[in-house]
Amino acid sequence: MDPNPPVLLSVGHTSLSAVRCLSDGTEDEDGEYMNIVYAGSITALNNKNSKSFKVEYKEHNSTTWTTALTYADSYTASGNVIVEASTEKSYDIRFTVTDAFGASASLATVTTAFTLM
Numbered sequence: 001m002d003p004n005p006p007v008l009l010s011v012g013h014t015s016l017s018a019v020r021c022l023s024d025g026t027e028d029e030d031g032e033y034m035n036i037v038y039a040g041s042i043t044a045l046n047n048k049n050s051k052s053f054k055v056e057y058k059e060h061n062s063t064t065w066t067t068a069l070t071y072a073d074s075y076t077a078s079g080n081v082i083v084e085a086s087t088e089k090s091y092d093i094r095f096t097v098t099d100a101f102g103a104s105a106s107l108a109t110v111t112t113a114f115t116l117m
Helices: none
Strands: 011-021 033-042 052-059 066-071 076-084 091-099 102-110
Touching: 011 091, 011 102, 033 052, 033 091, 033 102, 052 076, 066 076
Parallel strands: none
Antiparallel strands: 011 033, 033 076, 052 066, 052 091, 091 102
């Protein structure tokens, strides 16, 4: 028996990015919205593995996360979600991929809108 059996990694590659934007998703450093772009995958394991994807955000100094999107229909998820974002606040964004073996999270930050002094 192998004393170091291979480790099963069931959560695949994840990616997350976020930028300030206009309500239609057009990037704008003064935007009052955030365009959050996410992608992730989970190994199906003969369709017996559980699956869940979640996009959340919060004001930078807050401890309370707001759910922007949850998805559990497939073993892959990708797309974007646009949410309102005060120009005077910065935000933390989290994309979590969860299966029967655990969870993996990617993090991003959106800063305050550009201001000219």
